[in-house]
Amino acid sequence: MKYQQIDQFAAGLAREKRAAVYDGSKAGYDSRYKALFTHYTAPDELRHLAGEIKQHAIENLDTYLPQVEAKLQENGAKVHWAADAREACEAVLKIMRDRGATKMVKAKTMVSEEIELAHFLEKEGVECLETDLGEFIVQIDHDHPSHIVKPIIHKNRREIATSFEKNGLGEYNDDPGTITRRARQYLRHKYLAADVALTGANFLSAESGRMVLVTNEGNSRFCLAATKVHIALIGIEKIVARDRDLAVLLNLLGRSGTGQQLTSYTEFITGPKSAAQPDGPEEMHVIFVDNGRTDVLESDCREILRCIRCGACLNVCPVYRQASGHAYRAVYPGPVGAVLSPLLAGKKFPEMADLPKASTLCGACNEVCPVNIPIPDLLLRLRDKGKQAGSAAASAATPPMGGYAILATQPAAWKAALSMGGIINAVPTPLLPQAAKTWVETRGLPPWRGGQFRKWMKQRKKS
Amino acid sequence: MSASSREAILNRVRAALTPLPRRAAYPEFGDNVATMPAFDREADRWTAFSERQKLVNGMPMVGATALATWLRENGHLRGYCDPTLWAELAPAFGPEFSVSTDYDRAQVDEYAFGITRAAGAIAETGSIILNDSTTSRRLGALTPWVHAAVLRRENIYSDVAAAIAALGKDTNIIFCTGPSKTADVEGILIEGVHGPGVQIALLID
Incomplete structure (x- = not known):
């Protein structure tokens, strides 16, 4: 699958809706910040x-x-x-x-x-x-x-x-x-x-x-x-x-x-x-x-049961702001939902296992949480759980890592890849590997700088 | 269903918690840990309360005459009043007012104001406190556009923590912080959704 389901939903969201969600959640974030930081030291x-x-x-x-x-x-x-x-x-x-x-x-x-x-x-x-x-x-x-x-x-x-x-x-x-x-x-x-x-x-x-x-x-x-x-x-x-x-x-x-x-x-x-x-x-x-709450209590994600349903993590989340709550396909949207919905899904966990991937792990949800739930940690645990459970949703839009694994474990292959990687800048988009193709749809590839550090180190040793 | 579900749920809770090597301890904290540090708990309570109540769009007022004048000026002439308060307040209200001391549900649209007793107030937040033993009618304090809660100076708590510590035995206690409000439509603040659009705290010494 080329995109995660949340990305697909976000891409189809009407501009007007996206603006409403973005403005509403940003306003919620601002008023929270003002209240907490002017009232308390x-x-x-x-x-x-x-x-x-x-x-x-x-x-x-x-x-x-x-x-x-x-x-x-x-x-x-x-x-x-x-x-x-x-x-x-x-x-x-x-x-x-x-x-x-x-x-x-x-x-x-x-x-x-x-x-x-x-x-x-x-x-x-x-x-x-x-x-x-x-x-x-x-x-x-x-x-x-x-x-x-x-x-x-x-x-x-x-x-x-x-x-x-x-x-x-x-x-x-x-x-x-x-x-x-x-x-x-x-x-x-x-x-x-x-x-x-x-x-x-x-x-x-x-x-x-x-x-x-x-x-x-x-x-x-x-x-x-x-x-x-x-x-x-x-x-x-x-x-x-x-x-x-x-x-x-x-x-x-x-x-x-x-x-x-x-x-x-x-x-x-x-x-x-x-x-x-x-x-x-x-x-x-x-x-x-x-x-489903006793299942959550038994899991290594029980911290999510602290949640007091304030919505602060939704308001601050860059993914929620762009995708809206309906993208999460469940009652609880946003970062809290990305943790709670798969956990409460019971047997349907594999179907919801893509939700924990709908995060950049920026950590803002943890920083605003009034009960300090370590949401990014829980998302990582659930990503692992999804993979372990063999869920297709948990691997959706993940680029294949096999080639990377070979390069990263063999110093000679790595060195060669670094010196030749510049070729990628000359490759026309249709011929790029899928992961890079998805990337360049909304932004450019950065100019290749691989191998620069090795060169610099060599020079330094000489002088 | 319920008896077996109860056992099933409690068994699952025990099974989930028993393997934990240790349980999170109850944290130690002072009673006023969440009280705003800049809030002066020693200040005159009515003055502090009035300032905070204005910040949440509430209306502090002193004396029955002030209330009657405001109601008259705003065209709120028909209302409900707690029967045990009316004798004390009536002299300030003229013949243009029509005040009932018996709330009739069928007349819900007719009451422009409701006057009931407050059990107390909270200076830190500008909240008034209502409870079942001092509020003559829950509906009388809720359905009219204007609610005036009659407050005695000695019943104002300094902060939320103090008010919670003093909740006591009453089966129903409510902190009302400003008028009823919503921001559901495009985040725009609108007052007077299901409850009062105007929340008055009336100090009577």
Whole structure:
């Protein structure tokens, strides 16, 4: 294969989309930098600490999972466990059927995307409405989110205005304020008519059983003010040991994701609403989702489970910026996705084994990561794993290295190649080896300078 | 399904972790490690809070009269108020206002403002804190375009870490940092998505 799949996708991306993704991710990077480096003198130390906090939690999940389960039950929540996507979807459906519920409003949760919950529920006759503005637009467009934090980073206002018009949400108007106002008006009546609210969780403290949910729009708050049943889908890696960890993580999450000190709405939930409060869920269910996470925990890439889904690595990644999130063919795009998606793919790992190659290993993703995940190291481990597994995708667009190996292990052959290599500059493009041909499609070959160093050394010895 | 899945998941977690030669230790860190170093924790809390709240496009205000005047000037005449607050606030509001102390879900589009109690605030971030035991109605604080949270001076925490340390037993606590907002459409900031477009912190001594 001449190109990797991500390259092929990027090459076919409309100029307008590429610009939208590039501008959006660059803006995200800039606001993150400004927030962290004007507010803190040593933000780097903070993210190292946050990494240690999360690494401790995931390496002690055997202690913390039963502990948090007991706390949640003590607080009045019901706890369910789902080994895979199907079990998670069925657990949600069963809770709804038991209540005779047919209408769900949901806040943004990546794990619900992962298990394709909305699709499953719709087939079962349950109305399942996204309430985050971006996710709502993705839903009415039958599209997929392309960024963890900014799901419609790939869309412009004109496309959105057109889908609003098509879906009966007023005449064409591409003013972002008007679009937002129309969604506000439409969705508030949906919240009030819904039976069940579904959310994810950003963090869950083992110490108190307290879950934390952040949104900027206030949609998860509306879900939890209007409905009587709350279902929280929580990946088992969301646990932290103590409440005090939350102060560190929340301060980093807002700044890393959107350049905010704190996300606008940061909600701490320990159970169903209190008796005196008229609004909110009388029933709370927590569904712990594995869906491949224990495989990741077992692997030598378990550091990726620290991820707090801020999207900073997407924003900074030169490959993401050019290729967009959809190029990654999975729920989690960008550098985090290049690690997580193949790991979560289970038996389909070989099909996703090209993703770890979609990186220049520049290391920017590690530098911006609020929990200091060594993403480049993990990408290298997965490249190796892909090769070991004999995946064709893992070798896509890799030039054959056999000839190079012969030259590099035989000093005489190497010397000869160096002195004669200049010929390549005179070879017309169609006759170049494939690897060089691909290279010259978008740039020139550098002038051949092989052998110069040897010559210089010789001269130096003489004089 | 659930009981066996629980065992299966926990067994897999144990199997994954048991071979580790050692587990990552819980790191040592001070409570205020993530508090902004330049933030003066000894400063007057209301002054510090007001400055920070303005930075997130919130509106600090002092006294019921200021609130009534602002609402009137902006044409927000119909609203909801926590019944236990209304007796104290009513004298500042004239007959042009129509204020209900009983939130009716069917009237969601009619309330231009909601007035409820704040459980506290955070000076470092300009956040107001609502919880179930002090907020009369979650909806009353969320659905109107303007939300005024009535705050007492002694309930302002200096920083996020202090507010988290004091979370306590309430089943639902929310930090509201400025109005509801989105930047989903082309990264342009729009306020008032699902929650209030105007977030007021009203200090009453």
